[in-house]
Amino acid sequence: MMKIDREKATDLVLGVLGIGLFLVLWEVIGAYRLAGLTWPKLSDVLAFLFEPSRQGLFLRAMGASFSMVAAGYVLGLVIGIAMAALVHVINPLRPGMDRFASVVNAIPPIALAPIFIVLLSREVTGMAIATLNVFFVIYVATTSGLQSSTRGHRDLFAVIGASKIRRFMSLDMPAAFPALVSGMKYAIPAAFIGAILGEWFGSSRGLGLLMVSAMQNFQIPLLWSAVLIASTASLLAFGAMSLLERFVYGRFR
């Protein structure tokens, strides 16, 4: 017990040190212009970011982007789980669905975005790309998770006379949980990428729009602020999912 705690503490210290080092490097590179004019000091970016008069701008952009991320994430999650469950129960559907998922994943979102803009609207294109990204990650994780029950457990359910549905509920689903939660973790950056990429294509709101307009108008601190917000949010959500993942692995395996 003691040993594990110490390991955890070392991990934490190393993690904090790493982040600290990264931030210091950022500041130093900015201060000495090591990467040119477009790399500002961290302190300048933070001052820009927390300037009271800009709070409204950033909060509105965050609200718009994060609601797209969340909606895309939830939608992709639900569709991914539902499709994985469907092809697990009705096995003949599986090869077709697998192929469909990989084809969708193989098309770069850049190529899909114009189609979504035409089909849906500019405002929800980010959400649609996020949904697709998340769907793929969740579908792959869940289909493999649903097959991860051991032979011993399947035998057990056979000898106690479990129906297919009972086995699905009481064995296949809980056995799939660790894989699903890992999928949910990796789906977080996928959702952010999708949503922000979507906003680049002419959405009228969001962090993606801020990035594009800052880039075009050479507003370097604004660009870095938007990037910093998006990355921090993604990292925080990813970290939270890692904690959940650790808990689930301890409990379900």
Add this chain to the structure above:
Amino acid sequence: MSAPHPQVSSTPWAIDIDHVGKVFTLDNGESLVAVDTVDLKIEKGEFVALLGPSGCGKSTILRLVAALEDPTTGRIAIENRDPLSLSRQHRLGVAFQDHALLPWLSVKNNIALPYKVAGRPVDHERIADLLGLVGLKGFENARPSQLSGGMRQRVSIARALILNPDVLLLDEPFGALDAVTRRHMNVELQRIWGEERITSLLVTHSVEEALFLADRVIVMSGRPGRVVKSIAVPFERPRRPEVQRTAEFHSLADELTLALEPEEAAAS
């Protein structure tokens, strides 16, 4: 249901293993004879123990009776019916060689699983009784990962017994136990069995365990498994642990050990 086949309806046996052979096809296309012709009939309420060297097909026979495998030759009937119908009716109890507990359920919920699957109300009192019988009172909320190997095996025995099955299959249920706990569990199992007289088939490597628990002990040869010896155990029930110190017990144990040994020499 279809009309009973004359051959099928006539046997008086609870478990009829009728000239059964099992051949596995391996990944490389070769075939492996796991069980040669085994002919074994078990009466209702009889306790039969199966002894034999490792790999001789004991677990395979249990799996055939549990309808987890289909025989390659011969046939198996339980109460004159397909073995699958027994498990479908939730009347089969099995304790596997590896306990097969669900890691995400507590001990209590693992034992209660057959109730859920059978769609019956959970009898908490019976769960508590069985937990007491297998010496795990106070562990109802523990998770399998928090238990020792022997404790897990005992939970799986409690789970096998929970629905008062008509047929009980035990595959080396006490293999991971120390000698003292094992003897204790033997006494407990003997007592439970004496009360309910479940038709039972036990696989074990312990000659003493087989003699203490069973009405009949079957010895199998090394792979491919065949029955080489079958002895009726004469001891009265209920049996007390002292029976294991009698001269008769020792001479039977010697006889069984002898039947096991030449096969071990031949297998190597």
